[in-house]
Amino acid sequence: MQKITEGDLVEKFPLIFQDRYASVRDSCMAFGIECGPGWYPILDVLFEKITQYCEGVLFPSPKAVQIKEKFGNLRVYMDVTTPYIDGLIWMAESITDSTCEVCGGPARLMGFEAGCLEVRCPDHSRIKAGAAGSRNAVGSVTKTIKDRPPYERRVPAYTKDGESITLLDVLNVALISYCESRKGADVKVKEVRIEDGSMLFDAEGVDEETQGIMDMAAAFWRRTSA
DSSP, X not given: OOOOOHHHHHHHOTXXXXXXXXXXXXXXXXXOOBSOGXXXXXXXXXXXXXXXXXXXHTOOOOOEEEEEEETTEEEEEESSOOHHHHHHHHHHHHHGGGBOTTTOSBOEEEEOTTSOEEEEOTTTOOSOTTGGGSTTSOOBOOOOOTTOOTTOOSSOSBOTTOOBOHXXXXXXXXXXXXXXXXXXXXXXXEEEEEETTEEEEEEESOOHHHHHHHHHHHHHHHHHHO
């Protein structure tokens, strides 16, 4: 994947980053994007989808209020949103659960000696060699869904043609989390297809926000598989 800088994002999405050079008294965006470059491609896809959506429905482009890492994961705050934009952001933040903040490679949520959490690959983890095996070390942790059996799925683990795609596991966790947080929500993806380079879903119980979640997953998959 092509390397993306903060400057690239600011130049490409001027309406979203209109407060990038504001005073620190007026906007947290004065501090820039407060996360590592490994997550910039995720932000690129997210803001591209938000821009396309706003142009399509004639909704004024929201501006970023703050973009940062918090508790090991990406957090994106906008001044105004819609349920669909919220869904895009939900999935973008979920993708960082397994994406190295430094290089963008496969990673996991871990703890390090300062008592903080990070999503890093082994090459960029700040856990010292051998520390993970210590009884007193913070050790490694993985994101779990409380009170949910590990075999439960709202998204098939494989595409219709039997292809295993890691992103489907991320989408599965995102939809489980969404349904747990929204009383009465019951979204299930019955089938995942790859057609003409696009990821398509046959799903039920979809609302505007979960449509955003699935569209972000499909857009990120297309970008990374190109």
